[in-house]
Amino acid sequence: PLVLGIESSCDETGVAFVRGTTLLADAVASSVQEHARFGGVVPEVASRAHLEAMIPTIERACAEAGSRLADVDAVAVTSGPGLAGALMVGVAAAKAVAWALGKPLYGVNHLCAHVCADVLDHGPLPEPTVALLVSGGHTNLLLVRDIADDVQSLGATVDDAAGEAFDKVARLLGLPYPGGPSIDQAAAQGDPRAIAFPRGLTARKDLERHRFDFSFSGLKTAVVRWVQERERAGEPIPVADVAASFNEAVADVLTRKAIDACLEYGIHDLQIGGGVTANSRLRALAEQRCADAGISLRVPRVRLCTDNGAMVAALGAQVVSRGHAPSSFALPADSSMPVEMVQAL
Ligand code: ATP
Ligand code: MG
Numbered sequence: 001p002l003v004l005g006i007e008s009s010c011d012e013t014g015v016a017f018v019r020g021t022t023l024l025a026d027a028v029a030s031s032v033q034e035h036a037r038f039g040g041v042v043p044e045v046a047s048r049a050h051l052e053a054m055i056p057t058i059e060r061a062c063a064e065a066g067s068r069l070a071d072v073d074a075v076a077v078t079s080g081p082g083l084a085g086a087l088m089v090g091v092a093a094a095k096a097v098a099w100a101l102g103k104p105l106y107g108v109n110h111l112c113a114h115v116c117a118d119v120l121d122h123g124p125l126p127e128p129t130v131a132l133l134v135s136g137g138h139t140n141l142l143l144v145r146d147i148a149d150d151v152q153s154l155g156a157t158v159d160d161a162a163g164e165a166f167d168k169v170a171r172l173l174g175l176p177y178p179g180g181p182s183i184d185q186a187a188a189q190g191d192p193r194a195i196a197f198p199r200g201l202t203a204r205k206d207l208e209r210h211r212f213d214f215s216f217s218g219l220k221t222a223v224v225r226w227v228q229e230r231e232r233a234g235e236p237i238p239v240a241d242v243a244a245s246f247n248e249a250v251a252d253v254l255t256r257k258a259i260d261a262c263l264e265y266g267i268h269d270l271q272i273g274g275g276v277t278a279n280s281r282l283r284a285l286a287e288q289r290c291a292d293a294g295i296s297l298r299v300p301r302v303r304l305c306t307d308n309g310a311m312v313a314a315l316g317a318q319v320v321s322r323g324h325a326p327s328s329f330a331l332p333a334d335s336s337m338p339v340e341m342v343q344a345l
């Protein structure tokens, strides 16, 4: 079946066509630059940008796929989690298309879709697999027994998401928004061992209760303090070294816990997804440590890690292929949809 996927949970309007695990078209319009001067996504601005971009992006995806909407067999849409107003634009568009065509509608989870994006590059996920989801608003370690049916959370951040930490530290260092790519670039020039920043929730006493949880707010505070002390002493801030040391701390904890989860559950496959997966140090360290531990690593190309419609269509295709009942036309936009809920009814 040909699946149309629509994404609008944050600041990317994404529309894509997928058949099985084959990506036929992937159109994305981003409002990221409209938010840059505010240093973060402004929900009202994002919703309005989705409204303006939705129909042109659908038309672009159709042209790219050489398909008409009438060719579509099913419509998948992100129903949550994300910004309520932004989600509503995508959900309304998906309902309109599905209703007009008389085709089934599937509301799917944005976070599970980040994990599922990988099938477009590497084929069906091994099951079970451990998945590390690292994005702007979420950080989860998942046990995926079936991406369309059975996703279990092993742990999550107890405070900031990984991407949020990148964005906040970048702002502190005076690097441009969005922070993730800026820190990644600055870190390339720096020494990751220059400063020993803390690794959250890795002390023995924390591991008892938070074995697979993460914490990044202590790390952020440590960076703030380190920078302030330097300023007070009238010394220059070695931005590249701070960025590299911070990036190392994040990549170290993420990969360490992900691999520990694989070992604990006797699983030989690790999938990493979400916007922070674009990070070059995270990719390199994950590769190295997985190779050392005999774990096979799956990371999709960067374009599939950040928000897009392709991942939504890909998850929709998995749900359709399992023969799941479609969602109702009363499908809500669920801003706090839990990660274990793959499909909204
Ligand atoms: P969520 O998926 O949790 O709803 P989101 O959709 O806003 O949040 P994504 O688009 O998946 O998040 O990812 C965006 C985040 O990824 C931002 O915080 C951004 O700073 C971060 N990011 C992007 N590129 C990089 C990079 N090279 N290194 C580190 N972080 C990055
Ligand atoms: Mg974005």
Ligand code: FE
Binding pocket: 110, 114, 135, 136, 274, 275, 306, 307
């Ligand atoms: Fe996302």
